[in-house]
Amino acid sequence: MVCLQLTRELTGSVLDIGGGGEGIIGRLYGKNVTAIDIRQEELDEAPEGPTKLCMDACHLEFPEESFDNATAFFSLMYFSKEDQKRAIFEAARVLRPGGTLQIWDAKIEVANPFLIDLQIDLCNEHFCTSYGFYNENSKQNANDIAECCQQAGFRLVRKEEREEWFFLHCTKG
Numbered sequence: 775m776v777c778l779q780l781t782r783e784l785t786g787s788v789l790d791i792g793g794g795g796e797g798i799i800g801r802l803y804g805k806n807v808t809a810i811d812i813r814q815e816e817l818d819e820a821p822e823g824p825t826k827l828c829m830d831a832c833h834l835e836f837p838e839e840s841f842d843n844a845t846a847f848f849s850l851m852y853f854s855k856e857d858q859k860r861a862i863f864e865a866a867r868v869l870r871p872g873g874t875l876q877i878w879d880a881k882i883e884v885a886n887p888f889l890i891d892l893q894i895d896l897c898n899e900h901f902c903t904s905y906g907f908y909n910e911n912s913k914q915n916a917n918d919i920a921e922c923c924q925q926a927g928f929r930l931v932r933k934e935e936r937e938e939w940f941f942l943h944c945t946k947g
């Protein structure tokens with residue numbers, strides 16, 4: 775079981791990419807969050823509070839510079855490599871200059887199947903959840919995602935790595 779502690783670090787609006795399911799970022803920042811997810815049923819599962827929109831992260835239906843921050847909490851692992859790149863470039867497009875992108879995700883060597891069990895501490899609340907999938911060709915690490923963020927115009931400000939997961943904090947421009 776991986777233990778993750780999240781605190782409120784961001785101010786202003788937050789676009790949460792793949793924000794359905796447990797809706798962890800929505801729980802943390804409430805009404806400031808616009809949670810987008812490609813599956814309506816995942817959004818229906820997530821708690822009320824954020825604005826929820828069924829949308830593909832690779833084709834965001836927002837104008838340039840719409841958000842102060844963007845987050846992806848264990849969602850990019852469900853994207854193909856090409857779609858990860860598209861989603862990160864789209865995040866860069868819709869963030870205002872100086873905006874923040876935060877990514878939490880799993881280190882994956884093989885995914886046949888892959889499963890990560892998390893205990894998430896959100897201020898005074900605790901959640902246990904598991905994220906998993908099956909994809910024989912899936913592999914990802916912090917450096918690949920960080921490289922993609924840099925190609926999209928982000929500056930890497932902080933990188934944390936543990937045995938099973940990583941966290942990236944980037945700013946636009």
Ligand SMILES: C[S@@+](CC[C@H](N)C(=O)[O-])C[C@H]1O[C@@H](n2cnc3c(N)ncnc32)[C@H](O)[C@@H]1O
Pocket residue numbers: 791792793794795796797798799810811812813816829830831832846847848849852853857905
């Ligand atoms: C592990 S789940 C949800 C994690 C979520 N952030 C949470 O707090 O529990 C990953 C989500 O990414 C969504 N997703 C996958 N591909 C997507 C895409 N292209 N655009 C938007 N959402 C996508 C899935 O539908 C799924 O709900």
